[in-house]
Amino acid sequence: MLALRSLLFNIFFYLFTLTLMVVGCPLLLLPRHVGWPIVPFWAHVNLWVLKHLVGMKVEVRGRENIPEGGFIVAAKHQSALETFALIPEFRDPTYILKRELRYIPLFGWYTMRMKQIPVDRGKRSVALAAMTEKAREAVAEGRQILIFPEGTRRPAGAEPHYKYGVAHLYRQIGCPVLPVALNTGIFWPRRGFYRYPGKVVFEILPPIEPGLGLEAFASTLTERVETVSDRLIEETAAAYPDLPVLDRVAERWRERGRMLRRN
Secondary structure (H helix, E strand, O other), rough: HHHHHHHHHHHHHHHHHHHHHHOOOOHOOHHHHOOOHHHHHHHHHHHHHHHHHHOEEEEEOHHOOOOOOOOEEOOOOOOOOOOHHHHHOOOHHHHHHHHHHHHHHHHHHHHHHHHEEEOOOOOHHHHHHHHHHHHHHHOOOOOOOEOOOOOOOOOOOOOOOOOOOOHHHHHOOOOOOOEEEOOOOHOOOOOOOOOOOOEEEEEEOEOOOOOOHHHHHHHHHHHHHHHHHHHHHHHHHHHHHOOOOOHHHHHHHHHHOOOOOOO
16 A cells, blocks of 8 residues: 555656646746746645645644745755745745756746756856855845755765855855754655655754854754754654664664664
8 A cells, every 4th residue: 555655646746747837837938926826836735645645744843933034944855855845834935956957848947937046066166156146136035045955865864964055155145044854754765666654844943143153053053953853753763663764764873873762
């Protein structure tokens, strides 16, 4: 049954995404604010199907920590789930994403029309300057910049590997950074086929206000996100001790000198 539900969701996810992009093509000719509602609609539908077909429920904690106006959202990245599940939580978000995604037919057109921020990872200093300028414009417009500081998906429980980009934006733009911890990789494993039932948690933490030095900011962000993400893994292991992904998480934690406790 798990395999069938996972298969059905995966088929639905890609077919629905493709269908919506095709049907919504006329919106690409309209101002961005007119076409934008199709994006949170896409996210809401996928979350609804996840809940009712797979049994994967999403809980968001800490909404009271979301500030007004423009700021940076720095989220842990364990699966594809957070790439759409976080969208409805913010008024006018924009992602920082690799430039190559703009070349994908239909999908790339939407990223351009919705003013997502591309980064050319092959041109470091030039790319960083261009990304910073676009991000500064977005914050000035009152938008929320969603960035995954590790740059790519990391397996649940793996050693963290935060990159320089988010610290650079924090220093250059001078706006709050909102950390987000999560446990998505246990229910939607990186590069995995199965979608497991249970409670996924996104925990929005208090913002890191401007003014810290680079090292202080980097260590503060890492400590907050990793501490809470590890707590969420422990919480999940206690509630769902038989999830197969937890065996791999336990192995990673043993390599880090930690022990994963289950009921």
